[in-house]
Amino acid sequence: MDTPITIDLYSDTVTKPTPEMRRYMCEAEVGDEQLGEDPTVHRLQDMVAQLLGKEAALYLPSGTMCNQAAYAVHCQPGDEILMDKTAHPLHFESGGPTPLKGILVRPLEGERGVFSAQQLEEGLRKQDRYNPRSRLISVEQTANLGGGRCWPLETIREVCESAHQHGLATHMDGARLLNAVVATGIPAHEYARAFDSLWIDLSKGLGAPVGGVLAGSHEFINEAWRYKQLFGGAMRQAGIIAAAGVYALEHHVERLAEDHQNAQRLARGLAKLPRLFLNPKEVETNIVLFDVTETGLDAAQFVALVKQEVGIRFSAMGPMLVRAVTHLGITEQDIDETIQAVGRLVRGKILAYTGTTGSHTGAY
Template sequence: MTVNLYSDTQTLPTAAMRRAIAEAPVGDEQRGEDPSVNALCERVAALLGQEAALFLPSGTMCNEIALAVHCRPGDEVLADVTSHLIHFEAGAPAALAGVLIGTLPGKRGIFQAADVDAAARPNTRHAPRQRLVSIENTANLGGGTVWPLATVAAVAQAARGRGLSVHMDGARLMNAVVASGTPAADYGRLCDSLWIDLTKGLGCPVGAVLAGGRDFIEEAWRLKHRWGGAMRQAGILAAAGLHALDHHIDRLADDHAHARILAQGLVGLPGVAVDLDAVETNMVYLDVTGTGLGAPEIVQRLKAHAIVVGALSPTNIRAVTHLDVDRAGIDRAIDAFAAVLGR
């Protein structure tokens, strides 16, 4: 059996989740008549400390709708230089919301209030109007880094002091919650909008939920229709999210423990560099420069051992743990890396 560590998006619905999907009460989501969708949105809004929420097909749509509601074409959004907005959304901030991204020099995906202040533009007709600060928690390219609540609070204070709103890309927010012990609502109350992805650590096949104030969500609904995200009997998808909220949050701690075990097992391999202090949640990043092999070549060799990981650059590999990878799978992955690279 293949051990798929390419991403936590590779999770498959559990048997219990499939039963919940099959038995879900449904209705017309666009008309507000799907009880499963309504229940999911109410649950997530409460979880994130917001007034309302909106079920969407993907996390990217959550980000892009949020940018378009908060901003106007030509406005500037401040985000870390490694953010998902910049690297993995196909230029959508420019194409859909018409905004530009001003990059902040964070450390492992986390910037500081001083970085927001330093990026402030003068109030002149020649400069783009700054509207929004976006925080990615956990920070993917940072290695699954958890934002400390105090840092989020300081950034939010700096942003609002300059008249900017605060958005959180919470694709893996529940990983941050479990790893830090910080309630999701404590993060959420510092933000004007935020969302959680259902298809990563929570193990659902489809969907994400965007939360914010009632007026914000009302406008988000308009864009959901405009961009083709409105659905009909979407309760069969929302039911998976409800099941995940009940059964798949606390178990994220298992993924974090498995990532730590994997990292520890790879540290001693020839030419492999792993920063154990950077393994905070469910991601392990490896620098394979010293192996004499390129990351894509190592990835291909691992496939012969039924281990799937991703090459993020010519010299860097990412492995992501999730609910479909147990301890035995982690041990198999360590053995496969050892076979490919030599002990």
């Protein structure tokens, strides 16, 4: 029998609507969204457009669809998108740009998910008939596999300026943009200013059950609507789920700071345990990455054992890399229980299970 999950640090996607959000959803005004008649969807789109300083916005069922619709608007078949080698669209969106529109992806060698203007320029294709055409850059804020790292605003400006100088469009995968806003105090519209398109996720730290909102110029959004229709993303009485996004933007943004504090608390606790190594050492937002090499288990084995033994769920993000993500459903008490439970395992059962004798304690 599977052990029930009592503390779920798998991702911030596992959040559930709060009772207050559920009530707000039930009372939402609705209409046919595909016909442009849902007032709550319109309200949500207007809120996001204003938040990001863009002319218009479009509610979509998922962040992945936000990315893919944006890529399809910006690029033609044979064009190329440049993004960091760890970026979410490269690893976790089923290779979408290529089968959906024949778009290629060129990975850049950034550091913890962040690449520089120089690295971008070195990755640009020579413009001739032999090469794919470099057409778009995509920036992930925050960088998931970079441990929730925030792209510095100055780096964003430099990268986007370079892209525009070379005739490329700019897009932000803003799945956790509001985490960066809360962590740095920099307004969302300042991060958004240099981008031709970007989106925010509603179903991660904000705690809504469904959707993301893509923003850009009126012309861009009109074209994005065509791909929303093509990809099967047009909906009917979507105000019920859009209402959750409205509620989240009004009530759940500032509380993201609690997730960051809990992640930092977790990182400090895990760093004191034997055979676990924080990577990176500094936690900026709500993602904690740690290496389990010295436990004698690989990441998948470690995650499975911890879930089976103590009902705590992490996620394996690489052969030896484990991720924990704090969110709306995680309390300070949950963090302390996680540290204690994992500590008992790495000092006892994992040692007995693997026969390892690693002794190094700390973080790098």
